Amino acid sequence: MAKDMTLLWGSGSPPCWRVMIALEEKNLQGYNHKLLSFDKKEHKSQEVLDINPRGQLPSFKHGDNIVNDSYAACFYLESQFKSQGNALIPDSPAEQALMYQRMFEGLVFYEKLNAVIYYKWFVPEEERHDSALTRNKEALATELKLWEGYLKKLGSGSYLAGKSFSLADVTVFPTVAYLFRFGLSAERYPVLGEYYALLKDRPSIKASWPPHWLENTKGQDTLKEI
Amino acid sequence: PCWRVMIALEEKNLKGYNQRLLAFEKMEHKSEEVMKMNPRGQLPAFKHGDKVLNESYAACLYLENQFKSQGNKLIPDCPAELAMMYQRMFEGLTLQQKMADVIYYNWKVPEGERHDSAVKRNRESLTAEIKMWEGYLQKTSGGFLAGKTFSLADVCVYPGICYVFHFGLCEERYPKLAAYYNRLKDRPSIKASGPPTWLENPQGQDMLKDI
Numbered sequence: 145m146a147k148d149m150t151l152l153w154g155s156g157s158p159p160c161w162r163v164m165i166a167l168e169e170k171n172l173q174g175y176n177h178k179l180l181s182f183d184k185k186e187h188k189s190q191e192v193l194d195i196n197p198r199g200q201l202p203s204f205k206h207g208d209n210i211v212n213d214s215y216a217a218c219f220y221l222e223s224q225f226k227s228q229g230n231a232l233i234p235d236s237p238a239e240q241a242l243m244y245q246r247m248f249e250g251l252v253f254y255e256k257l258n259a260v261i262y263y264k265w266f267v268p269e270e271e272r273h274d275s276a277l278t279r280n281k282e283a284l285a286t287e288l289k290l291w292e293g294y295l296k297k298l299g300s301g302s303y304l305a306g307k308s309f310s311l312a313d314v315t316v317f318p319t320v321a322y323l324f325r326f327g328l329s330a331e332r333y334p335v336l337g338e339y340y341a342l343l344k345d346r347p348s349i350k351a352s353w354p355p356h357w358l359e360n361t362k363g364q365d366t367l368k369e370i
Numbered sequence: 371p372c373w374r375v376m377i378a379l380e381e382k383n384l385k386g387y388n389q390r391l392l393a394f395e396k397m398e399h400k401s402e403e404v405m406k407m408n409p410r411g412q413l414p415a416f417k418h419g420d421k422v423l424n425e426s427y428a429a430c431l432y433l434e435n436q437f438k439s440q441g442n443k444l445i446p447d448c449p450a451e452l453a454m455m456y457q458r459m460f461e462g463l464t465l466q467q468k469m470a471d472v473i474y475y476n477w478k479v480p481e482g483e484r485h486d487s488a489v490k491r492n493r494e495s496l497t498a499e500i501k502m503w504e505g506y507l508q509k510t511s512g513g514f515l516a517g518k519t520f521s522l523a524d525v526c527v528y529p530g531i532c533y534v535f536h537f538g539l540c541e542e543r544y545p546k547l548a549a550y551y552n553r554l555k556d557r558p559s560i561k562a563s564g565p566p567t568w569l570e571n572p573q574g575q576d577m578l579k580d581i
Contacts, residue, residue: 197502209453213460220456224449237436241421244432248425251463271485290409 145225149175152192152203154182156325156354158254158318159214160202165314166218168348170229179355215247218311232311243305243312246294250316253291256284257319261326261366285370288323288333295335301342309346317343325357327365371426372414373529373563378430380559381525382441427459430525442559444522455516455523458506462527465503468496469530473537473577497581500534500544507546513553520557528554538576 149172153160167175180186180201188199196203196212204210204217206224211217222232234240259280264272295302304312320340324330330337343349357363379387392398392413400411408415408424416422416429418436423429434444446452471492476484512518515527531551535541541548554560 206453209450211453211457213457216453216456216460220453223445223452233435238421240435241418241423241428241432244428245423245425248428268487271483271488273483275480276483 146172146174147176148207150195150205151175151177152180152195152201153177154180154187154201155356156322157182157201158322161318161321161352161354162214162315163202163204163217163221164352165317165348166221166232166311168351169232169309169314170221170225172221172225172229173351215251215315218314222311230309232309232314234305234308234310236306239306239308239310243310246304246312247315249290250312250319253287253316254319256280256287257322260284260370261322281370284367288328288336288370292333292335295339300338304339313343317349323367325363327363327368328370329368332370371529374426374526375414375416375429375433376563377525377528377559378433378444378522380562381444381520382433382437384433384437384441385562427463427526430522434522442520444520444525446516446519446521448517451517451519451521454510455521458515458523459526462523462530465499465527466530468492468499469534472496472581473533493581496578500539500547500581503531504544504547507550513550524554528560534578534581538579539581540579 146167149167151160151163151167153164167173178191180189180192182201186192187201192201192203193199195205195210198212200212202214202217203212206220209220211220218232234243258266260277263277263280267276294304298304298306303309304316317340320336321344323336324340328336330340344353376389379385390403392401392404394413398404399413404413404415405411407417407422410424412424414426414429415424418432421432423432430444446455470478472489475489475492479488506515510517514520515523528551531547532555535548535551539547541551555564
């Protein structure tokens with residue numbers, strides 16, 4: 145089953161990481177995968193375009209089923225492999241509702257992170273404004289406070305949807321890991337810091353940790369002042 | 371986003387839910403009533419008992435999962451259609467983003483930060499995106515986004531398609547999309563929940579006429 149799967153991915157990309165965590169959680173180790181380089185524009189190679197006409201990573205195929213969007217792939221994997229590995233969608237309606245809600249807020253969270261750390265990647269030089277970057281940083285700070293509050297309300301040791309690890313953690317943890325990699329202060333955001341510490345040694349997460357973060361353990365400090 | 375949830379509710383035979391129509395122009399989405407349910411001050415704001423689901427995709431997925439056995443089935447069993455459904459649902463978010471980048475440019479970008487180069491780039495990006503969806507409908511047989519059956523992909527993406535035509539997208543240039551749009555507009559759940567202001571004035575602005 146895993147042998148019929150192919151994942152084309154890039155190191156450190158949160159969307160790629162989400163799919164890899166899901167594959168590990170569902171005991172689908174042994175899937176075919178290839179690490180590609182964004183810097184060398186390998187995401188625009190024919191190999192990728194054959195699976196994903198958008199020329200984006202992740203690109204994921206299971207047999208003839210192509211599911212490139214990371215959230216789509218996570219839902220697909222949980223639905224097709226429900227009975228193996230860890231259950232990633234809670235049965236309890238309340239936990240389920242919270243899981244879905246946080247997953248989709250997670251997309252907003254990720255977008256606000258990118259608007260700060262990848263400002264120069266997305267915005268051509270002539271269109272950049274200090275006012276825009278400042279606004280993006282403020283928006284990220286507001287977003288961070290929301291998540292700090294969400295986790296605080298659930299109590300120490302909780303996952304995003306409550307007592308069990310779920311698709312909400314699969315999809316949002318990579319964003320949280322990225323925040324700390326880029327210098328977010330754990331003193332300023334202690335509850336997020338605790339959540340990060342709770343999950344970073346989870347087997348599926350450790351197994352899929354970005355290789356270039358292991359080679360170079362020092363991150364950046366773009367988010368130090370947020 | 372609001373329309374998606376309303377279509378889902380209709381499809382699952384959940385008419386009779388309490389609802390309130392609020393006005394963006396009067397900033398009612400920032401009212402205390404909304405903020406209590408949704409600290410982001412955004413619509414839709416949706417609650418089932420004490421479960422809050424403000425994100426439209428979250429609400430749609432939740433409703434299908436909790437009410438699987440009533441109304442129309444919105445997630446196909448066949449793995450190939452299921453895969454296609456999820457893939458198109460999430461590509462639908464990209465379509466929405468690119469649409470918003472064009473239609474709401476002046477709303478989102480302060481005057482001092484606007485650039486013709488950005489407007490041009492956004493329009494080109496939206497054109498490429500719409501061409502992609504035209505291609506998807508050419509290639510997928512069955513008439514719906516995931517194949518032969520109406521699914522969450524249609525629930526989530528149809529409102530966006532309707533929107534681009536409402537803003538003047540040329541039907542002759544995108545015949546498959548136009549056919550999809552026209553075929554689904556009389557589906558009961560869609561007719562029952564169509565945005566009230568549009569029904570009075572079906573032809574809106576023509577911002578996307580040249581896309």
